[in-house]
Amino acid sequence: MSDTPPPYDIHRLRELAGELIVNIRELAQSGWTPATSSNFSRRLDDRHAAITVSGRDKGKLKEDDIMVVDFDGLPVGTDHRPSAETLLHTQLYRRFPDVGCILHTHSPTQTIASRLFAGDGHVRLEGYELLKAFAGNRTHEIAVDVPVLPNSQDMRVLSAQVETLLDAGPMWGYLIDGHGLYTWGRDMAEARRHLEAFEFLLHCELELRRLRAQH
Numbered sequence: 001m002s003d004t005p006p007p008y009d010i011h012r013l014r015e016l017a018g019e020l021i022v023n024i025r026e027l028a029q030s031g032w033t034p035a036t037s038s039n040f041s042r043r044l045d046d047r048h049a050a051i052t053v054s055g056r057d058k059g060k061l062k063e064d065d066i067m068v069v070d071f072d073g074l075p076v077g078t079d080h081r082p083s084a085e086t087l088l089h090t091q092l093y094r095r096f097p098d099v100g101c102i103l104h105t106h107s108p109t110q111t112i113a114s115r116l117f118a119g120d121g122h123v124r125l126e127g128y129e130l131l132k133a134f135a136g137n138r139t140h141e142i143a144v145d146v147p148v149l150p151n152s153q154d155m156r157v158l159s160a161q162v163e164t165l166l167d168a169g170p171m172w173g174y175l176i177d178g179h180g181l182y183t184w185g186r187d188m189a190e191a192r193r194h195l196e197a198f199e200f201l202l203h204c205e206l207e208l209r210r211l212r213a214q215h
């Protein structure tokens with residue numbers, strides 16, 4: 001190890017790591033991060049993000065389980081390996097200066113919805129009061145199409161598809177088939193509001209499908 005100071009604010013990193021750990025533990029307790037899956041990040045500055053280290057139990061995170069990457073997804077000042085999906089985080093930080101937090105979870109509801117709606121390529125959410133939870137939305141009288149992308153282990157393929165979707169219009173999150181949900185916000189509070197809104201609305205859509213099939 002050299003004595004060169006890290007190229008980011010270490011106090012800010014500590015602060016964000018603490019916030020990430022508290023929030024991720026809560027999400028893990030909800031059963032949304034099974035089997036060490038899922039990953040989470042916060043913008044550190046205009047070149048770096050704090051992100052969860054790959055493969056750690058999200059219910060038992062410690063400060064050492066949060067690492068720094070640059071916006072190319074490369075580790076900074078650490079030997080830890082970032083999540084394979086780091087590129088899906090850094091592309092949002094690079095593109096949107098006001099995105100400060102990205103949450104990626106694998107809840108049963110998100111995963112089942114992604115399978116069920118993969119053929120349509122999206123889940124249409126329409127007429128729900130809770131659509132107002134998405135930043136900038138003032139009415140329930142809109143339709144939000146949540147994209148469902150085919151799963152891939154090649155993050156360049158996935159991130160290119162996300163870029164195309166982002167070019168097409170406002171978006172608060174997307175699903176990946178058989179995998180889970182990505183959502184983001186200005187800070188942890190906004191990203192969690194979006195995550196909870198998606199979870200609730202996807203749950204409603206699944207229940208409606210089930211009830212309609214019975215009648």
Ligand SMILES: [Zn+2]
Nearest residue numbers: 038085104180
């Ligand atoms: Zn994932």
